Amino acid sequence: MRRLAVVCIALLAVPAGVLAQEWNSAGLPDRVINAPKTNAAAAPTRDISGIWDAGGIGIAGPGHESPPWTEWGKEKAAGYKPGNGPRAVYENDINDPLSTVCDPTGFPRQVLYETRPFQIVQTSNQVLILYMFERRWRIIWTDGRALPKDPDPRWYGYSVGHWEDDTTFVVNTIGTDERSWLDNAGNPHSADLKVEERYHRVNHDLMELTVTLDDPKAYTRPWTPRNKMPLTLAPANFDMMEMICSPTEVMEFRKNINDRTNNK
């Protein structure tokens, strides 16, 4: 009994963070996401590394309200049958390449939809972003190289980053693959899309993400679907769940649910 008491006292003395070494975390609790962070320590210099979580706001299930499409954008969007937003169709008519056949999320959809927890790693010449959603990653070059001229499209494009000041990291991306959608509302983009991401670390615990899209082929003006989206720093021992679109699982879901919801 005495030994048990000693063990209990020792356990109580261990910092809570050590006890909280759990596997498979779905995300930070809402109370942590929503807690004010005004009393946090100052932001470190030129450091956005760590695991960040936007909470529910990162999911953006219904999609984003865009400026008007161009004629090209209208034609492209007409072929997209989204499952959400103002143009939502019946479930078994959806042709979203991500949710129906598990095409890659692509960029910038990766930061506009299901922006679940992600980890930023900084090396001497790159910033790596490891996303929980789809278990994808991006490489952002910080070695001073220029963006490529006339690149072959890639699902995640070509990204370079620089520090605008000691707490703001700016990423510019081109060369994305226009087969990916922007969001669940079926907003399209062209291969000419230019994306700017601004990661502004407000203090130690809080970062804001702003994403601006400039795609004159598809939209009548640039727009900012993410405007200072708050991100909360997760503990360093946060182990992310997997959240992957598996074609096997999607087929099972369609067979049991989607394909039986036909309303025609």
Add this chain to the structure above:
Amino acid sequence: MKVRFVGLIVLVLTVLVIAPVAAHHGTASFDTSKDLTLKGTVTEWIWANPHCFLKFDAMDDTGTVRNWAVEVSNPTDMTKRGWARSSFKVGDMVTVNLQPVKNGAPIGRLRTVALPDGSSLTAMGPPPAAPGAVAP
């Protein structure tokens, strides 16, 4: 103006309530005005993306047993609500409150489910507070 404000509040609440199960698709096929409660026996519990779903046999008003499939959100969101891969086993007797599809098929969206031990799990509305959660 007051009516418009109240309408806005209702819209926001509706989005908040629906959002957890509608992350990748909307509600077009579902009859959101219907509320159905069925007692049944679990035949399968699929813990998978893009949506988990529970299959169970339940008898309707005519005495016919049908196998229902009712979806909830993905494992990530359901984990936050206290659900798990082990939440159900085949043969469990459950009482399911659901929103059926419009075409009459035994398909729906699960709202709440009562488990054999008397506890219940919810799939819509704000997620319950984590165990031991303390207001900041």
